[in-house]
Amino acid sequence: MPPYQGGGDMISFVTFEKTHYNTLPYKFEAGTPNIAGVIGLGAAIDYVSAVGLERISKYEQELLEYASRKLSEIEDVRFIGTAKEKACIISFIFGDIHAHDVGTVLDREGIAIRTGHHCAMPVMERFGVPATARASLAFYNTKEEIDTLAEALKNVKKVFGR
Amino acid sequence: MSDLRDLYQEVILEHNNKPRNFRVLADANRKQEGFNPLCGDRIQLYLRVENGQIKDIGFQGSGCAISKASASLMTSTVKGKSEAEAVEIFEKVHGMLAGQTEHCGDLESMGRLGALSGVCEFPARVKCASLAWHTLKSALENKDGVTSTE
Structure with missing residues (x-):
């Protein structure tokens, strides 16, 4: 060749x-x-x-479980993707507040998430949503940071009067 | 760092919650679709233009608060205006969103459109605000197809 x-x-x-x-x-x-x-x-x-990969995996699973529990306690949070053994990321929509607006408010609180269609437009169509917000966690994240995220999401609601 | 309230001003939130002219025009004689492929914001714009005047205007679509409020503000501003006046307003808003100071400093003449002035401090959101306006411009120029902000 x-x-x-x-x-x-x-x-x-x-x-x-x-x-x-x-x-x-x-x-x-x-x-x-x-x-x-x-x-x-x-x-x-x-x-x-x-x-150690195993330690990382174990810790990330703990983080994922903690974050899933914390965020599910917030009204209007709907997870997109709930497979049993998924990676340590949480995609969600937040009532009728568009993901980009969620992202901008969180950004001002020092929290970086990804928003939009994530280069996966057909999946958005499948779930009937225009965009999702996505928090990607890794082993350098902490439970305290998840608490901060949960509090910030409540602030998002306040900004939009929901 | 700009305050969130500079971006999400009351006028913006109010127009997001209750968008004006959010409807399909059955008797539209111009239609234009606007799309921002990066973020997925979409708008369908309907106009009835007679003798160079925008008699009626409506829009549909899905997008964030900024894009929806901007479309709502745009339609309520240009309704009843001549095509030439609408292009003039487009140029002003375009300058304001791009953060050109001569426009940003001239907010009083912008009226309620001044509510969009905070957007230029949030570069990632400028395209959300400009989508409806670019779609209007294409519709006035009678361009076929989809208007993109890319």
Whole structure:
């Protein structure tokens, strides 16, 4: 298969007559490799391994259970996606308050969530919602932060007089 | 940092709760759809334009409070105006949303549209507010198809 890009280590040697490509995978990896990215990935793997994947998973499940319980206590919060063994994220809609408005108010309280159709328009159609708000939790989040989120959601209601 | 109340002013909240002209015009002679693909806000705009005057206007759609209130304010402002006047108002609002100071500093002449002035401090929300206005402009220019804010 001929390479679609040239340059860097994808060359073995070049003469006037012929270009000899390097062996695989170098032949298809033209140009300067993503050196910073590789080093960063290595550091991330070291970090996650040091903490321990099982510990992370266990803690995230605890966070998810806690957040699900906390947020379900707030009137008008409806979860989208409640699979038994889902990742540590919570997608929800909040009464008739649009996700973007939820996001802006939370942002002002220092809470970053994602809002919108999450590049998954057909799923929005399936659930009959224009957009969802989504809190993505990870092992560096705490239960206190979930409490802050729950309080901030109550403030969202106040802003919109609900 | 701007206060939330600069964005969600009373006028905005009120128009979000009770949008004006939120209806389909059965006798519309111009229709235009506006869509913001990034956030999913949608608007269908209906106009009845006779002899260069916007006799009636209505909209439908789904979106956030800002986009809905902006559409409501837009329709109630341009109803009864000439097409040329509507384009003039569009230019003013467009400047205000873009945070151009000559417009931001001229709020008094904007009347209740001044309620949209806080949006320019929230860059992520400018497109929510401008969608209805861009859709109006396309409708006045009689452009076919979907107007996008992208």
